[in-house]
Amino acid sequence: MTRARRPSAQTIAVLSALADAPTTWRYGYELCKQLDLRPGSLYPILVRLADRGLLETAWETDPPAGRPPRHLYRLTGSGRALAAELAPAPPRPAAVPRRSEPRWQGA
Amino acid sequence: MAGSVSRIRRRYEMAAATPVVVVFAALYAWVVRSAGPSSPDLMLWLLVPFAMPALLWLFTSWLLVHHWWAADGARLSTMDAPGRFLAVAVATLPEPRRRWGQAMLGEMVEVRGGWARWRFALSSARAAVSLLLPAGRLGLAVAAGAVVAAAAHLAVGAVLPGFALFAATFAALAVAVAVLAVGRARSGRPPAPLATALVTAAVAGAVVAAAAFLARHPAAPEGLTPARAIFLAVVLAGCLRLAVAPARRSSGGRLAAYLGAGAAVLLAAGQMVAALAGLGGAALFLLLFGPAFAFGGPAFAAAAARRSFAAGVEAGIWTAITVMPLGCALGLLAAARAYAVDGGWTFAGDATTAGFQVGGAILVLAVTAVLGFPFAAMGATAGALHRGGSLQRRGAQ
Numbered sequence A: 001m002t003r004a005r006r007p008s009a010q011t012i013a014v015l016s017a018l019a020d021a022p023t024t025w026r027y028g029y030e031l032c033k034q035l036d037l038r039p040g041s042l043y044p045i046l047v048r049l050a051d052r053g054l055l056e057t058a059w060e061t062d063p064p065a066g067r068p069p070r071h072l073y074r075l076t077g078s079g080r081a082l083a084a085e086l087a088p089a090p091p092r093p094a095a096v097p098r099r100s101e102p103r104w105q106g107a
Numbered sequence B: 001m002a003g004s005v006s007r008i009r010r011r012y013e014m015a016a017a018t019p020v021v022v023v024f025a026a027l028y029a030w031v032v033r034s035a036g037p038s039s040p041d042l043m044l045w046l047l048v049p050f051a052m053p054a055l056l057w058l059f060t061s062w063l064l065v066h067h068w069w070a071a072d073g074a075r076l077s078t079m080d081a082p083g084r085f086l087a088v089a090v091a092t093l094p095e096p097r098r099r100w101g102q103a104m105l106g107e108m109v110e111v112r113g114g115w116a117r118w119r120f121a122l123s124s125a126r127a128a129v130s131l132l133l134p135a136g137r138l139g140l141a142v143a144a145g146a147v148v149a150a151a152a153h154l155a156v157g158a159v160l161p162g163f164a165l166f167a168a169t170f171a172a173l174a175v176a177v178a179v180l181a182v183g184r185a186r187s188g189r190p191p192a193p194l195a196t197a198l199v200t201a202a203v204a205g206a207v208v209a210a211a212a213f214l215a216r217h218p219a220a221p222e223g224l225t226p227a228r229a230i231f232l233a234v235v236l237a238g239c240l241r242l243a244v245a246p247a248r249r250s251s252g253g254r255l256a257a258y259l260g261a262g263a264a265v266l267l268a269a270g271q272m273v274a275a276l277a278g279l280g281g282a283a284l285f286l287l288l289f290g291p292a293f294a295f296g297g298p299a300f301a302a303a304a305a306r307r308s309f310a311a312g313v314e315a316g317i318w319t320a321i322t323v324m325p326l327g328c329a330l331g332l333l334a335a336a337r338a339y340a341v342d343g344g345w346t347f348a349g350d351a352t353t354a355g356f357q358v359g360g361a362i363l364v365l366a367v368t369a370v371l372g373f374p375f376a377a378m379g380a381t382a383g384a385l386h387r388g389g390s391l392q393r394r395g396a397q
Helices: A009-020 A028-035 A039-051 A077-086 B002-034 B040-076 B081-091 B095-110 B114-132 B135-159 B161-184 B193-216 B226-244 B253-276 B280-306 B309-342 B354-385 B391-395
Strands: A055-059 A071-075
Touching: A009 A028, A009 A039, A009 A071, A009 A077, A028 A039, A028 A071, A028 B095, A039 A055, A039 B095, A039 B114, A071 A077, A071 B095, B002 B040, B040 B081, B040 B309, B040 B354, B081 B095, B081 B114, B095 B114, B135 B161, B161 B193, B161 B226, B193 B226, B193 B253, B193 B309, B193 B354, B226 B309, B226 B354, B253 B280, B253 B309, B280 B309, B280 B354, B309 B354
Parallel strands: none
Antiparallel strands: A055 A071
């Protein structure tokens, strides 16, 4: 795996959010609300992370009646390693990433 | 509830029928106007050739809505407008990406409030489009298409000016198709390689035949007006696109592709033989009735074998994308040969021009598909019903 460019701030935020609880399965709308990202920004990031083997995906196996199963996400070992590499040095800034920042093109 | 669902279905049927009526009415009005001073007799005489295909297409639109409703439409009718919007956007995704679309659709259940749901649906649809057409590859396709179009216009314009617009348009679209197809192809291998190769060869043959015809007959370019040149380029590039990157969910597989393409070869060969042998009656018969057999037969067989309406429609699509370029190429070859033998251009015994032959080849290309595809839909319906069972159940497969 090679990285041509540093991931965008949005991608780093997603990696960081997933790395906060690395064994917990998360779902898209939850991440949207936590990171204040729209699905149009979040899902392409998740897809790229999954394509590069950084994200593990699964369908919820036992959803409550009346709700479709959620698509769940958590970082793989490579994803956790990348998240740790990209984690900002303490003290960690609390600012939420801006949508206007440049997009991540490489992995 | 049943009444409401029925009303929604009627709306879809109306929405599918409206463009058919509008297109055929516009074409009819244009032809009547082009024919000069109109009289009631002339308008009535022209009405018949338009009413027949229009009625066929109205029936086809009803069949398509019926099968779509059985497969997906009834489920969509239970959603609100933003849900339906997102479901339609998600349905366009290729198979490897569909789970992401389903994920977005599933998340939408938790979003409350009309405006919030619309925002979620629109933003998710944007994500679906970016998954379908990655921005980098789309930009590359546009850039490569523009460069190749400019080069083709310059190169072809220098030697064959009347062919330059077609060459530029076709080259741009073909390059864009190739770039996007490479991006989509995961397996790197089309599902029916021989059928894909046949369509590609037929498209290449049509381009070469048109270029040779225009180069050899100086008056021929007058038949390739800008509108016809662009139409021909779009149709041929569209055939190429469907052949190299077929439907995301294939029900018919190789069987539908080979049945459809094989029937197209038989139809085009029959038309060629009839034209070369000077059998005007046979040629007219094949033009009017050949599509019914060439489209309806494979569609019936594929739908019956796979027990699927969609498989039959796929066979019809393969017939269309094979017969259009092949018919165009062979039609021009037959016209050139007839000219070499007779020393003049004729149509139904009347003297014509080389330009008329070019326009005729393009018209036959369009007419064959327009007349033929409704029979594919009917053949697919009959094939899916062939082994018993209701239309509803077959459509749902």
